Amino acid sequence: MTHNAAKDFQGFDTLALHAGTPPDPATGSRSMPVHFTTAYVFRDAAHGANLFALKEMGYSYSRLTNPTVNALEERIAALEGGIGATATASGHAAQLLVFAALTAPHDHIVASSRLYGGSVNQLRNVFPRCFGWQTTFVDPDDAQNFKRAITDKTKFIFLESMANPSGVVVDIEAVAKVAADAKIPLIVDNTLATPALCRPLQYGANIVTHSTTKFMSGHGHALGGVVVDGGTFNWAAQPDKYPNLGQANPSYNGTTFNDAFGNMALHVWLHAVGLRDLGMTQQPMNAFLTLQGLETLTLRMDRHCANALAVALHLEKHPKVAWVNYPALPSSRYAGLCQKYFGGKGGAVFTFGVKGGHEAGMKVVSSMKLFSHVANIGDTRSLITHPSSTTHSQLTDEQKISLGIGPEAIRVSIGIENIGDILADLDQALSKI
Numbered sequence: 062m063t064h065n066a067a068k069d070f071q072g073f074d075t076l077a078l079h080a081g082t083p084p085d086p087a088t089g090s091r092s093m094p095v096h097f098t099t100a101y102v103f104r105d106a107a108h109g110a111n112l113f114a115l116k117e118m119g120y121s122y123s124r125l126t127n128p129t130v131n132a133l134e135e136r137i138a139a140l141e142g143g144i145g146a147t148a149t150a151s152g153h154a155a156q157l158l159v160f161a162a163l164t165a166p167h168d169h170i171v172a173s174s175r176l177y178g179g180s181v182n183q184l185r186n187v188f189p190r191c192f193g194w195q196t197t198f199v200d201p202d203d204a205q206n207f208k209r210a211i212t213d214k215t216k217f218i219f220l221e222s223m224a225n226p227s228g229v230v231v232d233i234e235a236v237a238k239v240a241a242d243a244k245i246p247l248i249v250d251n252t253l254a255t256p257a258l259c260r261p262l263q264y265g266a267n268i269v270t271h272s273t274t275k276f277m278s279g280h281g282h283a284l285g286g287v288v289v290d291g292g293t294f295n296w297a298a299q300p301d302k303y304p305n306l307g308q309a310n311p312s313y314n315g316t317t318f319n320d321a322f323g324n325m326a327l328h329v330w331l332h333a334v335g336l337r338d339l340g341m342t343q344q345p346m347n348a349f350l351t352l353q354g355l356e357t358l359t360l361r362m363d364r365h366c367a368n369a370l371a372v373a374l375h376l377e378k379h380p381k382v383a384w385v386n387y388p389a390l391p392s393s394r395y396a397g398l399c400q401k402y403f404g405g406k407g408g409a410v411f412t413f414g415v416k417g418g419h420e421a422g423m424k425v426v427s428s429m430k431l432f433s434h435v436a437n438i439g440d441t442r443s444l445i446t447h448p449s450s451t452t453h454s455q456l457t458d459e460q461k462i463s464l465g466i467g468p469e470a471i472r473v474s475i476g477i478e479n480i481g482d483i484l485a486d487l488d489q490a491l492s493k494i
């Protein structure tokens with residue numbers, strides 16, 4: 062008999078190790094096997110028919126679900142406190158998947174203006190052309206800004222709990238109230254905070270998305286994304302507003318997801334229709350790698366945050382540094398929200414400005430020896446970018462400044478190396494300007 066520890070022991074760090082991965086019932090394997098299979102043998106013809114009609118849940122084809130991917134989904138749902146999770150090929154795929162579930166052509170989205178640059182690209186440039194979804198971006202510092210932007214066609218609000226990279230912390234509870242009053246769901250991208258620092262569902266968010274590519278996997282080996290459903294939004298009250306869930310689906314014999322699955326309607330749709338028909342499935346090897354990363358999530362986040370705070374405090378006093386945007390600094394305007402939502406921890410990704418502008422920024426980045434100059438964040442290794450000459454080079458100086466990343470800004474993702482080495486590398490690079 063195998064024992065499923067995650068059912069009896071609910072501590073966060075216990076779930077990070079055990080949720081979704083009891084010992085394999087067939088072999089006793091303690092580690093989660095990687096199921097390299099595209100298809101699953103049906104027990105008999107009736108079993109196959111039931112799976113295809115959604116009368117029975119199980120494995121049919123790996124585009125919909127795979128046991129290793131399912132283990133990752135169960136673990137992340139447990140860590141976020143959701144009713145279920147859907148893993149995807151990347152963080153962007155997770156956003157596309159859940160946005161598609163909730164919209165029809167020419168619908169409207171209200172989003173925080175402080176989002177990861179790639180998400181701004183999706184919302185501003187690609188979605189309007191491909192699907193006619195129009196997004197209004199609002200300054201997230203005031204929850205009323207979201208309220209003012211909502212129209213009859215608005216299907217959800219989207220924001221980042223801890224925004225990449227500007228150190229902005231959004232008052233999730235206040236925006237969740239605006240969303241609830243307008244009877245639309247709040248979707249929170251929790252990539253930078255991770256559930257180790259913040260569980261947005263506890264503050265009234267309805268859905269959480271992640272790029273697991275970052276801190277969730279932590280090692281920088283595997284792309285991945287996930288949608289976590291809190292199961293708290295009443296889709297059935299508005300069947301015409303959310304027709305994917307409220308109207309009969311011709312590809313499942315006319316099943317209406319709200320009627321058949323209650324508060325699991327969205328979660329089931331994301332696999333049964335979303336992944337089946339859109340195909341942004343996560344690969345089992347990536348799910349396995351991300352499961353390994355999650356085992357040490359709290360340990361890593363504690364170290365990331367402690368190192369990042371030490372770096373921020375050091376830079377704040379540095380004569381070559383003009384400003385530091387780190388939410389856990391006592392001087393940050395977000396210190397109060399950082400305390401409330403992240404227990405005073407500021408994450409690992411933040412920006413600072415060097416004296417000397419664009420040229421000085423490029424000089425610092427090219428002088429680093431320990432830090433890697435990359436576009437990524439959330440690796441165990443320390444990473445650095447100069448947004449003005451790379452990720453944000455297409456913007457005017459004015460646009461850069463309005464995003465809190467002017468020509469002098471440098472973005473860092475502080476790793477878990479020895480803090481003395483991290484500070485020494487920054488100091489030697491800053492001494493070059």
Ligand SMILES: *Cc1c(COP(=O)(O)O)cnc(C)c1O
Nearest residue numbers: 151152153177225252272274285
């Ligand atoms: C990286 C990132 C994404 C996109 O995730 P990918 O896995 O790269 O597709 C979305 N949101 C945030 C906050 C990110 O940092």
